[in-house]
Amino acid sequence: MSFDLFLLGWTDLRAAELPADTVPARVARVDRGAAEVIAADGQHHVKYGARVRRSSVGDPVALPCVGDWVALRWLPEGRYELDEVLPRTTAFVRGGVSRDSVGGLSGDGQGQVLAANVDVVFVAEPSMHSTDFADLGRIERLVALAWESGGTPVVLVTKADLFESGLEELLADVRAAAPGVDVHAVSSLRGEGVTLAAGYLHGSRTAVVLGPSGAGKSTLVNALAGLGVMETQQVRAADGRGRHTTVHRELIPLAGGGLIIDTPGIRRIGLYDIGEGVDLVFADIEELARRCRFADCGHVSEPGCAVLASLENGELPERRLQSWRKLQREAAWMASRTDARLRKEQQNKWKIIHKEMRRSPRNRP
Numbered sequence: 001m002s003f004d005l006f007l008l009g010w011t012d013l014r015a016a017e018l019p020a021d022t023v024p025a026r027v028a029r030v031d032r033g034a035a036e037v038i039a040a041d042g043q044h045h046v047k048y049g050a051r052v053r054r055s056s057v058g059d060p061v062a063l064p065c066v067g068d069w070v071a072l073r074w075l076p077e078g079r080y081e082l083d084e085v086l087p088r089t090t091a092f093v094r095g096g097v098s099r100d101s102v103g104g105l106s107g108d109g110q111g112q113v114l115a116a117n118v119d120v121v122f123v124a125e126p127s128m129h130s131t132d133f134a135d136l137g138r139i140e141r142l143v144a145l146a147w148e149s150g151g152t153p154v155v156l157v158t159k160a161d162l163f164e165s166g167l168e169e170l171l172a173d174v175r176a177a178a179p180g181v182d183v184h185a186v187s188s189l190r191g192e193g194v195t196l197a198a199g200y201l202h203g204s205r206t207a208v209v210l211g212p213s214g215a216g217k218s219t220l221v222n223a224l225a226g227l228g229v230m231e232t233q234q235v236r237a238a239d240g241r242g243r244h245t246t247v248h249r250e251l252i253p254l255a256g257g258g259l260i261i262d263t264p265g266i267r268r269i270g271l272y273d274i275g276e277g278v279d280l281v282f283a284d285i286e287e288l289a290r291r292c293r294f295a296d297c298g299h300v301s302e303p304g305c306a307v308l309a310s311l312e313n314g315e316l317p318e319r320r321l322q323s324w325r326k327l328q329r330e331a332a333w334m335a336s337r338t339d340a341r342l343r344k345e346q347q348n349k350w351k352i353i354h355k356e357m358r359r360s361p362r363n364r365p
Ligand SMILES: Nc1nc2c(ncn2[C@@H]2O[C@H](COP(=O)(O)OP(=O)(O)OP(=O)(O)O)[C@@H](O)[C@H]2O)c(=O)[nH]1
Pocket: 158, 159, 160, 161, 162, 186, 187, 188, 189, 190, 211, 212, 213, 214, 215, 216, 217, 218, 219, 220, 263, 264, 265, 266
């Protein structure tokens, strides 16, 4: 059974990047040192070749991840090897930041790609989480990272059926926390909003679902898949006796077109290499800041501060101003860590080069 790669999101532009003597495939899941990929001739379990292993040393972002397009090379011993990760059009990268450290921040400045080549980032936030309502700060953080990925964020407020009244007010709060972003209420349980979410996947678009554990991500993915999953050969991959073995995938091609990537819930997602992401999430505050009397206004106690004025007249929630400051601090901190890491890598590179120069006979007296 052959599989149409264009339904998986393959394009002529990507075809131009494919090295000679390789075949393209899309990563459905990664394991340590190996990946499940979907190629035109079905699903394969492939190990990383030397080139991939080498390029990812000290740079985990270069490792293959779900959603990646990769080049497979056929080896003489009769199997494919993952030879190269093709250039990504988008990548959702989180920073390695943990909470339990001095000042609330720690990390090595390194990132981890959660999904690549995604057109849409579904930010799943439960309307009700145990006893709490939607966490606006978490939405702001995820939307900033979603903007930064190059994909389009869409906020899905999940488990909407848990609300009898007040859902509209909650949605209004969420919309204020993510200006310019589509916000929808979804109930996978009742099947509400699922078709609407599927609408973002028209053509062969890829979406990733991100959100905290228990947000209902897998239930939503199942509901979307309930509209039909594309059969690929490997779903019925024979184990030699014709038994059906379903291979677990995180990248799921839907029968109605498009693909969805499920991710495990992550307790804390740190910012990584943020350029404009935070500014876009806080576009309303950025707009206010442009109207402050002083161009370098710190919005603390300056006269003629439009941000403080908006805070005082109740238009700008105090929470949102705090959240803006917090994410700005984190982005700046992460940038300094990344710079420090890059500097160190550069130094190491020079050390190696100098060593080699000393070793080279040409450089000996
Ligand atoms: N009431 C209600 N419950 C839901 C809905 N969607 C999911 N749930 C429930 O919420 C719980 C968590 O759902 P999951 O889909 O496993 O959540 P998840 O985000 O995938 O969680 P992790 O896999 O831990 O990241 C389950 O008990 C679901 O039955 C919904 O639309 N309404």
